[in-house]
Amino acid sequence: MAEVTPAEAVDDQVTETTDLDELTDEQRERRQRVIDVAFEMGAEGGYEAVQMRDVAATANVALATIYRYFSSKDHLLAAAMTEWTNRLQGRVAQSPPRGDTASDQLIDVLQRGCRAMERQPKLSIALVRALSSTDAGVSQSGAEVQRLIADMGDDILAELDPQVRADILAVLGQVWYSSLMAWANGRRDFASVTGSLERAVRVLVEPHEAMARADGDSSD
Amino acid sequence: MAEVTPAEAVDDQVTETTDLDELTDEQRERRQRVIDVAFEMGAEGGYEAVQMRDVAATANVALATIYRYFSSKDHLLAAAMTEWTNRLQGRVAQSPPRGDTASDQLIDVLQRGCRAMERQPKLSIALVRALSSTDAGVSQSGAEVQRLIADMGDDILAELDPQVRADILAVLGQVWYSSLMAWANGRRDFASVTGSLERAVRVLVEPHEAMARADGDSSD
């Protein structure tokens, strides 16, 4: 949610009033309108269909105004992704993960995330592709997605040593990222993504589960 | 090495004479000149510095000629990456990996690869970034890099079950890819890349090593 707003907060230092909260209602609404339009265009036609001139026109703002709020097209799409991700997290967090073992639960969570993207392929591809830009504003969104995985995974892997857990989740996040990227770039189909996530979880988690069981409590 | 050449072999079917071998000497040389120029420009100024007009001018070919050999700027850079990767593989394969355990050896190999990239940061970033394009021609190069990891890893992990080994190497490849991507996009520094590779190897390989030792031969 934290988000720079007027200009880029990166090269030009900003007082400290850069949060969304510091915006006029009208400004917030304008910004939201832009995101919504980008979102919708992306959902319909994918990355190329989100053209800045069109977004500006449809959202009833000037082109330059978009660039006041977002440092690039990719930043804009990343912002859209952030929102979407948050909504997704809410929905996924509602129903507890299915499965007996930690691996199964992790796989369930990841696959639910995947299915959500599969339902909006054009949009997902557009958003994922935006993540691969060098734009600084994009990093935040990427971090947010990574955090989402980590949050859910932490609970599921609560048994494991925190360091190991963090490493596993980091690796999973990277597998997730690169699989999606390969999918978004047309190098893999969706089944391959979920398959590779599942195999990654098994090869990563199961040995540690086994060791934790054998090592720690041998009760049960 | 297999490489489509005149036009795109992808949307338009080509008789079957699409290999490099089927080219005139002059053509092969022209193509190589283009790659070399791109390589050099990338080494000096990174991705943005590789501008198609400049490449054409410096390589003494017409702009359209480049597009006869490469479907896009990214494809060109990917071709450069393929060459570089092959040279690297040769060098890395010469000296055997250092380390007693499989993990250590894997880490050694990966870190040697990383150091090579670190020595040419601009170029590496340019090449890695090209890998994230949607261009179809790029896939080959990506696969080639993945194969490089798999080749070296297969020997090192020879003890493990082939399926597990393949899964581990696939995961490692993805960690490698996404770490490099994050680095190339300015979201991580180099230490973070090597660190995350090392942790990934440990968390992935060590449990399986331990199990293989305990499970299979308990000699030694």
Add this chain to the structure above:
DNA sequence: CGGCTCAGTGAAACACGTTCTCGCGCTGCC
């Protein structure tokens, strides 16, 4: 009220990847 600041606007300009047009020279075929 008068002027300042500054977000916003519209339009044009710019940059760069990609494609198109045209003509030339070469090679192979009759």
Add this chain to the structure above:
DNA sequence: GGCAGCGCGAGAACGTGTTTCACTGAGCCG
């Protein structure tokens, strides 16, 4: 030798992300 095909060079043209610029209107301060 003439003709067809075509790889190529030269450069213009196109598309789209990004930047620039002159202008306007609204809030704000004296």
